[in-house]
Amino acid sequence: MSLExxxxxxxxxGFTFISLLTLICDWVERKIEARMQNRMGPTYTGKAGxxxxxxxxxxxxxxxxxxxxxxxxIFFKFAPIIAFSIFTFAIFFMPIDGANVLTNSxxxxxxxxxxxxxxxxxxxxxLSGWASTNPYSVIGATRVLTQFLGYDIPLFILALxxxxxxxxxxxxxxxxxxxxxxxILIPWAFILFIATLQAELEKxxxxxxxAETEIVGGYETEYSGRRLAFLKLAKDTQIVxxxxxxxxxxxxxxxxxxxxxLPEPSYALWFIVKVLFVVLITEYLTCVFARLRIxxxxxxxxxxxxxxxxxxxxxxxxxxxxxxxxxxxMM
Amino acid sequence: xxxxxxxxLQKLREELGDRIIQVQTTRNEKLLIQVKIGAHKDAIxxxxxxxxxxxxxxxxxxxxxxxxxxxxxIRVHGDVITIKVEVPKENAKTTTICDIIPGADFHERxxxxxxxxxxxxxxxxxxxxxxxxxxxNIFPLRKDVETANLIRTLDSRKSLYNEKNVAEGENVKIVxxxxxxxxxxxxxxxxxxxxxxxxxxxxxxxYVHRGIEKATEQRTYLQNIxxxxxxxxxxxxxxAACFCQTVEEIMGLNIxxxxxxxxxxxxxxNRIHSHMLLLGHAGTEIGYETFFHYMWxxxxxxxxxxxxxxxxxxxxxxxxxxxxRRDIDEKMIPKxxxxxxxxxxxxxxxxxxxxxxxxxxxxxxxxxxxxxxxxLKLCVVGPVARGSGVKMDVRKDEPYAAxxxxxxxxxxxxxxxxxxxxxxxxxEISEGLDIIEYALxxxxxxxxxxxxxxxxxAGEAIDRVEAPRGELFYYIKxxxxxxxxxxxxxxxxxxxxRSFVNIAEGSNIADIPASxxxxxxxxxxxxx
Numbered sequence: 001m002s003l004e005x006x007x008x009x010x011x012x013x014g015f016t017f018i019s020l021l022t023l024i025c026d027w028v029e030r031k032i033e034a035r036m037q038n039r040m041g042p043t044y045t046g047k048a049g050x051x052x053x054x055x056x057x058x059x060x061x062x063x064x065x066x067x068x069x070x071x072x073x074i075f076f077k078f079a080p081i082i083a084f085s086i087f088t089f090a091i092f093f094m095p096i097d098g099a100n101v102l103t104n105s106x107x108x109x110x111x112x113x114x115x116x117x118x119x120x121x122x123x124x125x126x127l128s129g130w131a132s133t134n135p136y137s138v139i140g141a142t143r144v145l146t147q148f149l150g151y152d153i154p155l156f157i158l159a160l161x162x163x164x165x166x167x168x169x170x171x172x173x174x175x176x177x178x179x180x181x182x183x184i185l186i187p188w189a190f191i192l193f194i195a196t197l198q199a200e201l202e203k204x205x206x207x208x209x210x211a212e213t214e215i216v217g218g219y220e221t222e223y224s225g226r227r228l229a230f231l232k233l234a235k236d237t238q239i240v241x242x243x244x245x246x247x248x249x250x251x252x253x254x255x256x257x258x259x260x261x262l263p264e265p266s267y268a269l270w271f272i273v274k275v276l277f278v279v280l281i282t283e284y285l286t287c288v289f290a291r292l293r294i295x296x297x298x299x300x301x302x303x304x305x306x307x308x309x310x311x312x313x314x315x316x317x318x319x320x321x322x323x324x325x326x327x328x329x330m331m
Numbered sequence: 332x333x334x335x336x337x338x339x340l341q342k343l344r345e346e347l348g349d350r351i352i353q354v355q356t357t358r359n360e361k362l363l364i365q366v367k368i369g370a371h372k373d374a375i376x377x378x379x380x381x382x383x384x385x386x387x388x389x390x391x392x393x394x395x396x397x398x399x400x401x402x403x404x405i406r407v408h409g410d411v412i413t414i415k416v417e418v419p420k421e422n423a424k425t426t427t428i429c430d431i432i433p434g435a436d437f438h439e440r441x442x443x444x445x446x447x448x449x450x451x452x453x454x455x456x457x458x459x460x461x462x463x464x465x466x467x468n469i470f471p472l473r474k475d476v477e478t479a480n481l482i483r484t485l486d487s488r489k490s491l492y493n494e495k496n497v498a499e500g501e502n503v504k505i506v507x508x509x510x511x512x513x514x515x516x517x518x519x520x521x522x523x524x525x526x527x528x529x530x531x532x533x534x535x536x537x538y539v540h541r542g543i544e545k546a547t548e549q550r551t552y553l554q555n556i557x558x559x560x561x562x563x564x565x566x567x568x569x570x571a572a573c574f575c576q577t578v579e580e581i582m583g584l585n586i587x588x589x590x591x592x593x594x595x596x597x598x599x600x601n602r603i604h605s606h607m608l609l610l611g612h613a614g615t616e617i618g619y620e621t622f623f624h625y626m627w628x629x630x631x632x633x634x635x636x637x638x639x640x641x642x643x644x645x646x647x648x649x650x651x652x653x654x655x656r657r658d659i660d661e662k663m664i665p666k667x668x669x670x671x672x673x674x675x676x677x678x679x680x681x682x683x684x685x686x687x688x689x690x691x692x693x694x695x696x697x698x699x700x701x702x703x704x705x706x707l708k709l710c711v712v713g714p715v716a717r718g719s720g721v722k723m724d725v726r727k728d729e730p731y732a733a734x735x736x737x738x739x740x741x742x743x744x745x746x747x748x749x750x751x752x753x754x755x756x757x758x759e760i761s762e763g764l765d766i767i768e769y770a771l772x773x774x775x776x777x778x779x780x781x782x783x784x785x786x787x788x789a790g791e792a793i794d795r796v797e798a799p800r801g802e803l804f805y806y807i808k809x810x811x812x813x814x815x816x817x818x819x820x821x822x823x824x825x826x827x828x829r830s831f832v833n834i835a836e837g838s839n840i841a842d843i844p845a846s847x848x849x850x851x852x853x854x855x856x857x858x859x
Contacts, residue, residue: 037624135505139527139840204618205690208841216511290690291618293841294527 008103013096013268018088021272022236025243026053028276029283036287053236057229065225068132075131080227083124084234087241090117094244095172095253097268106172111163114171114245115156118200121238122148128231129219140218143209143294144202150301151199151206154309158196161189161316162249175253183250186319189312190250194278196305198285199297201242202235205289206297243278247271251278335408336362339381346377357413358792359580363402365415368425371403374414376431378405384721386710387428388795389804389821390438392446394474399423399446403435404793404804406710409728411793418448420473427453434710437829438821445472445544460537460858472545507843509538515612516854520831520847524840532835534828540858547818552578552787555815556651562820563856564645565608568594568601569798570820571650573805576731577794578652581787581809588733588775590654595733596770597640597649598796599763603674604633605799606756606763609851610681613753616844617694622684629677632670639663654780664771671764678761685750685757695750699834699846702747709830713801713823714759715850718752720745725797737769749842749849756851785813798823800851822856 008014027042027050034041042049067076092101093110100106122144129141163169165185166177183190199206209218217223223231247253256270292300340362344351350370355363366374379385388404388411398417405412418425427450428435439450440459447470450456458465466484469476505524509517517538523531543562547555559574560567572594579586611626634644640659641647649655685691701711706719716723724741726734742758744751787809796803801823810816827850834846 033620037621038628039624139505207618287621289619290614290622290688290694292690292693293839295839296693 005102008101014092014101015088017096017268018091018237018240019233021275022233022240023053023057024050025240025275025279026236028279029239032280032283033287036284057233060229060232061226063225063228065227066222068134068222070133071222072131072133075127076222077227079124079128079131080223080231080234083121083128084230084237086117086121086124087234087237090114090121091237091241091244093171094241094248095175096271097264098254100172106170108173109169110171111159111169111174115159118238118241119148119152121234125219125231125234128223129221132219132222134222136216136221137219140209140221144219146294147199147202147206147208147297150298151196151305154192154301154305155196155200157306157309157313158189158193159245159249161186161313164313164317164320167320171248171253175248176255178252178255181250181252186312186316189309189316192305192309192312193246193250194281194285196309197242197246197278198282199301201239201282203282204286205292207286207291208294208297239279239282240275243275243282244271246278247274333410336410336412339378339407339412340364342381343374343377347374358583358790359794361411361413361793363413363415363791365417368416368418371401371414371416372426372428372431375403375405375428378407378412378414379432382407384408384707384723386707387432387435387438388710388802388826389806389819390435390442391806391817391819391821392442392448392472393808393817393819394420394446394472396420396474399448399473401425401442401446401448402806403428404806406802409723411795413793423448424451425449426451429454432710433708434826434829437825441825444470446470447473458537459535460540462537471542478542478545478549505840516852518852518854518857520835520843522835522840522843527840529835529838529840529843532832534832536828536854536857538858539855543859544818544820547815549814551785551813552652552815553785555818557648559818559820560646560648562859563822563853565605565853566601566798566800566803566856567645568597568647568650569796569803571647572598572732573794573796573798573803574807574818575650575652576796577792577805577807578787578809579783580792580794581790581807582652582783584653584781584783586654587778587781589658589777589779591733592770592774593655593659593779594650595737596659596767597637597647597655598732599766599770600633600637600640601647602799603760603763604630604637605851606760607633609799609848610753610756613695613749613845613848616848617691619691622691626681629674632673636667636670639667651780653783654778656780658779659774664774667771668768671767675761675764678757678764682757685754692750694842694845695748695753695849696746697748697750698842699749699838699849700747701830701834703745705830705833706747709833710826711801711830712826713797713799714752714755715801715827715830717741717743718755718849719747723802725795725802729795731794731796733770736773737766739766749846752849752851786811787813787815800824800853800856801827820859822853822859824851824853824857828852828857 031041042052045051045055067073093114126141126144129137162174162182165182166174168174202209220231251274254267254271259266347366347370350367351364352367353365357363385405385407388406391402393400397420399420400415400417403414416425425448427439437459439453442448443450444458444460505522506519507522508519519535521533522529543558547558550558556571556574559570562570607626607630611623614622614626637647638644641649701719703720706716706721720743722741722743727741739762742755742762744754789809789811791808793806803823804821806819807815808817831847831850835843
């Protein structure tokens with residue numbers, strides 16, 4: 001029993017699986033973006049460059065690790081690793097092969113818990129920049145927080161819409177309640193959720209904390225070597241986490257037709273396919289937009305995204321109440 | 332001398348009386364008026380009142396032995412009139428004209444750096460081109476400075492430049508450059524920011540100053556063609572064209588009609604590929620990488636045409652004194668047209684993108700506004716001026732090569748923002764394609780070059796070319812040898828960069844790269 005738990009945590013669907021998925025997502029992203037921009041993308045390492053993210057990661061691990069003299073050492077050293085582990089930990093609450101990584105760890109309210117973890121992890125990304133005491137890093141870090149203030153509330157509200165439909169605050173229940181994916185039932189909320197997710201993942205048109213032409217590397221500027229590797233990995237894990245949340249809430253979670261009579265592997269397969277689908281959407285959006293300005297994003301979030309998300313939540317509640325009334329009427 | 336110039340000269344005589352020492356014309360019939368020290372300001376004021384679009388084109392210093400002559404080249408009615416003062420070398424002092432025309436700022440600082448002339452009353456008399464730890468009384472363009480000694484002096488100095496990055500007061504100082512991902516070339520802008528708002532900008536250039544003006548004095552005219560081409564890789568043909576035109580005018584050499592058309596073709600190819608490079612670059616600055624990759628992909632056919640025509644992809648080495656270096660092959664013409672058609676078909680897509688894409692508009696519309704008034708005051712040139720509604724184009728004002736015979740439109744936009752400046756360039760690409768097509772169809776037959784003598788008779792000439800980034804200015808003084816006495820190059824970016832201070836102050840940090848790139852700065856040009 002305990003051996004199976006160790007296997008689940010360390011290998012599948014735990015740490016190793018998540019890390020591999022992260023690296024593959026990174027490769028898919030780069031490849032899609034390159035093809036859309038009429039480029040090749042990675043080709044050299046492995047078949048069609050599939051090992052490129054892994055090569056980049058290991059290369060960074062071997063590089064010199066410099067800690068600036070004036071930095072706040074403790075935060076500077078540990079913030080990237082903590083951010084990475086929080087993002088990974090949050091994925092543990094996603095039903096990947098029909099169950100969570102830790103079986104039966106799902107509880108009523110883990111949706112709120114995971115979203116809070118995202119907030120904390122983002123705060124650590126801010127800390128990593130702030131601790132560098134480099135003007136570019138500090139501005140990049142404040143941009144992370146400023147942007148987060150704008151999209152956090154809409155993200156939360158939009159995550160609640162499926163919860164109302166499924167009448168639960170647990171990922172497993174919401175995922176398994178979707179005989180028809182919620183993206184089809186409440187498409188307005190799904191579209192808004194993807195837009196907010198784009199901001200959460202700091203991708204164009206919202207990749208303001210990374211605007212390299214303005215503030216060099218943003219909060220990553222002073223990082224090098226293995227800490228930079230972990231910072232990059234944390235960002236990639238965040239993309240997987242964001243995509244996974246979208247999958248669980250709106251695309252029916254890991255559930256789909258069972259293939260070859262093997263429920264668990266086919267669930268995991270569906271999960272990967274759906275995550276890649278969300279990555280595809282976000283990459284598409286990245287490619288067709290220019291980067292906005294921080295003030296434009298904040299104004300847009302508060303004046304457009306927030307009211308719209310409240311309206312869409314109300315609309316969803318109205319649909320739920322209406323269908324319940326209809327159901328009672330028929331009985 | 333035209334009637335207009337006669338009239339202006341008459342007015343100047345009335346205004347200045349006996350303070351005018353001498354009236355000359357250069358080899359190409361440009362008015363050159365020498366006045367007494369102190370009278371230059373009145374003369375310039377008079378010229379500026381003459382034409383609303385007037386501005387300072389360049390300020391040239393020439394070492395004449397005991398005196399340094401300072402020439403103020405003023406652009407009046409699209410032509411250049413020069414006011415000259417001579418100051419003694421021992422006590423080189425004159426009064427600034429920045430208070431009547433702020434665009435003279437950088438020009439005066441340059442002369443001050445390179446010739447040691449003090450401009451009294453200059454608002455910001457800091458070093459612009461030379462490093463801050465340059466020895467106090469060595470002025471590199473003076474004739475008594477030997478290059479070999481200079482190197483020895485510089486190698487033995489100890490001090491190193493060190494600026495503190497802490498601003499006084501509340502504001503954070505962000506150093507934008509000399510190394511920065513948004514800048515491909517080294518230059519520095521210190522920005523004082525309050526939150527995301529830029530409060531003050533202090534530009535600094537000269538990081539890659541190569542002393543090309545000094546180097547030209549040690550090379551023959553023929554060698555100098557290749558040297559001036561290397562002032563700027565992107566607009567190399569413009570530099571070669573301007574240099575050769577100026578020399579030809581001193582010699583009184585008429586080049587064949589076919590050479591004029593071939594020069595026009597290469598100059599327009601130059602303009603198109605430079606504009607496309609800039610537009611793609613603007614894409615990365617506003618975080619629109621897809622646009623960047625598309626634009627640079629579509630620039631490739633143009634580079635292929637340049638290679639077909641000249642044998643080189645970038646540095647053309649095509650124009651020479653007396654014409655061009657190789658003829659176009661008749662078989663090449665349909666191939667070139669084919670390549671140009673590829674680009675022509677894609678232009679409506681980009682135009683539509685710029686006019687309708689919401690994110691591009693959000694990032695460039697009403698960003699980095701340079702009003703028409705400021706544009707004139709700061710003497711900007713080229714697409715920057717045309718984006719602010721100033722009708723100024725050397726190709727129209729004073730046609731060179733075959734531009735007088737080819738119909739084309741001058742593109743202007745009145746908005747004065749980054750968007751307008753980028754749109755000017757986008758429209759100029761399609762104008763350029765039409766010009767090339769017309770030139771190819773109406774290519775005159777005959778020789779493509781005439782032989783020019785190696786020795787150039789004594790004289791001086793001023794010439795201008797509309798480079799992709801704006802008016803390019805050359806002044807050459809010859810002394811009846813194979814080596815020039817003085818070559819002055821004023822590149823378009825040198826005139827434009829001063830306006831960035833006005834554009835950037837009060838704007839958002841995020842808009843800095845987008846508005847800087849819309850000026851199309853070329854710093855290797857600026858740091859000759």
